[in-house]
Amino acid sequence: MQTRALRTGGFDLLVSGLLAACLLTLCGCTSDRAIAKKEKATHVVPVKTVAVETTQVQRSTLQPATVHAFYRAEIRAKASGFVKNLQADIGDYVEAGAKLAEIDVPxxxxxxxxxxxxxxxxxxxxxxxxxxxxxxxxxxxxxxxxxxxxxxxxxxxxxxxxxxxxxxxxxxxxxxxxxxxxxxxxxxxxxxxxxxxxxxxxxxxxxxxxxxxxxxxxxxxxxxxxxxxxxxxxxxxxxxxxxxxxxxDYATLRAPFAGVVTQRNLEPGDLVRQSNEVGRGQPLFVISQVDRVRVRIAVPEAEAALVNPGDEVTLTFPSFSAAQPIVAAVTRTSGSLDPSTRTMLVEVELDNQDGKLLPGMFGQASIHLDSKVAAQTLPSRAIRFDEEGNGYVYVVGEDETIARADITTGLDDGNSIEVLSGIEPGQRVVGPHLKRFSDGQKVAVLPN
Incomplete structure (x- = not known):
């Protein structure tokens, strides 16, 4: 019986030792996390600030733009026969009435x-x-x-x-x-x-x-x-x-106007048949007038009513990224919305004597919708938006701590956004920054 008691006492001592070791380990981990959290809380993020200021803003809309030929004609056969003479190819400039091809009609x-x-x-x-x-x-x-x-x-x-x-x-x-x-x-x-x-x-x-x-x-x-x-x-x-x-006379295919041959879909000796339906099958030739082009822009319903002929348009094209933007004016609008897209077609005519603008080119069009007005603005990149599209900024207090402020935005000219409410003129907010901040967080304001 004495031997049994000794064994039991030894086991208890072993368990007690293990428990003590675990407690020491947990205490050490907790201490390390607390230290890390404290260090993180004391880390100061350097930021640059911007202030709400009164500037002249102009409402504009930025939309995709596509270049189209001023005129485009699909040449089809009005007579059936074999092609006996081909006189034009793609890329050729032809005058109005120039022969493109002849069809043999014995x-x-x-x-x-x-x-x-x-x-x-x-x-x-x-x-x-x-x-x-x-x-x-x-x-x-x-x-x-x-x-x-x-x-x-x-x-x-x-x-x-x-x-x-x-x-x-x-x-x-x-x-x-x-x-x-x-x-x-x-x-x-x-x-x-x-x-x-x-x-x-x-x-x-x-x-x-x-x-x-x-x-x-x-x-x-x-x-x-x-x-x-x-x-x-x-x-x-x-x-x-x-x-x-x-x-x-229809057996001789002619150019309806001066332009460039952009498509040729026939070869000498081909049998062509009279085309009775417009738009059915491939055209034999496509002639495009490109010395003057149309830039077409689809403006959303919300801004369509604000676009008028004569409004200033700034056009940029990725193909000419190093070139200066093209400043032009709205030539005409369709005056109605496309039921399928709820957009209104806007056209801008441009001279293209050098032929740089090719039909099908993609670009961006910024249309100035209203005259300039005085407004309280912030740089566009200083304003953040949440998942629901609501705007907010990080206001920097006198003690250089962060406070999130929800704001109401107005006009947007692409560089500045009008601030209607939420902050007062002269208040400093965090400028463009990738980091998210929390209320009360300390920052270091860098000189501008």
Whole structure:
């Protein structure tokens, strides 16, 4: 029993020793952390400060910008055939109306020859019709002459009849008195009746001549109608020839305006087909006018109403990072928002005689929206924003300790931001700095 008691006492001593060692270790760790925390608390971060100041600010919007050709035309075929002559390639500068390529269209040339022959035949028919008109008019004149002659003879016959009738009346009176024999009355009657018959014959001749005139005049009308029909047919064929000439002209692809060939999608010998739908398939050529370009900017809805033609625009392009920004003016606005993007299209026209601005180039456009106004501002990099977009600054007190202050911001010109509330003019705040600070933290203010 004594031996058991000794063993138990030894075990207790061992456990007590281990516990004491652990306590010493924990105490040492706690002491080290406290020391480190104390050293950290006493570390002073050097900072530079800026003060709220009154400056002139101008509201602007910074948006992506894209260069576009002033005019861009897609050249497509209006005639079908094989490419027989290619006269332009990409990068070539062409004048308005310059030939780009020619399409071989033998079928259309044959159709034009057929139209030419039809026109020749119709011209011959037209000439024959005019000759028929002249012949019919001559017949009218002849019939009118016969009518005039018959009318003249009719007048003579009527005069003779009147004379014969007067002689008959006198003879009859003398016979009744017994001064003349009945034989003389019979002779006078026969003469009168003969003149009456001649007068009736002349009347028939007049009616026949009138009928001849009417027939001849109808022939003139018919001949003139035939001639007019031939002329109309000739005009129709000439119109068809003009249409064919226009189609043949389409076989020569021409530049619609002076510009640069930016695309060529055909080779000599290619079969091209007439394009009936605009925008369907690849164009044969693309011509772009680049001596003057359009810079297009999509302005968000919130600022679209503030953009007006004439507003100042500053353009920068990564391709010319070392060059001075281009200062221009808004040329025009679309005046409406794109429903899909809720943005308004703004265009700026620029001279590009040196050809440096290429269609498709990307850049940045800063549009000045309002006139300059006096405002309390801070440098843009001195203002921080939290996850919700709220602005705040680190105010440096007289004892050089930090105090976070929430602020309300206003206009932003890209360099300075207007401070509407949250701090007072003249207060110092931490300038651009990567470190986050906590309230009460000590800093060392460096001279500016």
């Amino acid at each position: 079928e259309m040339l044959m159709q034009r020859q057929v139209i030419d022959k039809r026109i020749e035949r119709l011209i011959a028919e037209e000439q024959r019709g005019q000759a028929g008109v002249r012949l019919a008019e001559a017949r009218v004149r002849s019939a009118q002459a016969l009518l005039a002659e018959a009318s003249s003879q009719m007048a003579g016959a009527e005069a003779s009849l009147a004379a014969s009738q007067a002689e008959f009346d006198r003879t009859e009176d003398l016979v009744e008195r017994g001064s003349l024999q009945n034989r003389m009355l019979d002779e006078s009657r026969m003469k009168r009746d003969s003149e009456a018959a001649r007068r009736d014959a002349m009347a028939s001749s007049i009616e026949s001549a009138k009928a001849e005139v009417a027939v001849a005049e109808a022939q003139v009308v018919a001949a003139q109608a035939a001639s007019d029909a031939a002329q109309a047919e000739t005009e129709i064929e000439r119109s068809q020839r003009q249409e064919m000439d226009a189609l043949l």
